[in-house]
Amino acid sequence: NAGVTQTPKFQVLKTGQSMTLQCAQDMNHEYMSWYRQDPGMGLRLIHYSVGAGITDQGEVPNGYNVSRSTTEDFPLRLLSAAPSQTSVYFCASSYPGGTQYFGPGTRLLVL
């Protein structure tokens, strides 16, 4: 199993650009989520999904959209990038109530 994979590893955007961060898992986990981590801080939940077609907002959802059309994939869309969205983004998956498995992260710099 590849576990949780994320692409790209690094990205530089200009303010106002849009992009999609990809996340995929091959463990047949129902639950998936996106977090951001700013320097020296813990993780903050952006959005999560408890199954295909079901998503909900986390602590810091503004400026981000998600959709879940399949069990395996959970992309995160930045609609109009801002410098405040410079961060490291982690995707995670789990069974309901189970331990989360995290991807390797995407490092995003918005100029």
Added chain:
Amino acid sequence: DAKTTQPPSMDCAEGRAANLPCNHSTISGNEYVYWYRQIHSQGPQYIIHGLKNNETNEMASLIITEDRKSSTLILPHATLRDTAVYYCIVRPRGRVDSNYQLIWGAGTKLIIKP
């Protein structure tokens, strides 16, 4: 949800046991103590969790005090590869979405020295 308090940093000599403390004085009876670690900005990695009893697995041991107000993660023979940020988190039991109520603090930066 209960919050945790951890020292911001600790050192440990290679080959010695690393003991990482965590205070969770407001923990309730239906909350687990979970430990994760994050090596050099990689994704967090699950280590161990417990409710009341001490737990051990191939990575570490978890000692929870009888009153459950604090716990200690023990890495029995620390290696340089154990240098990481260690997060202690309390997590509600019995809720399938409980991962999404977690409060991730700044953790303890553990540095293993040769």
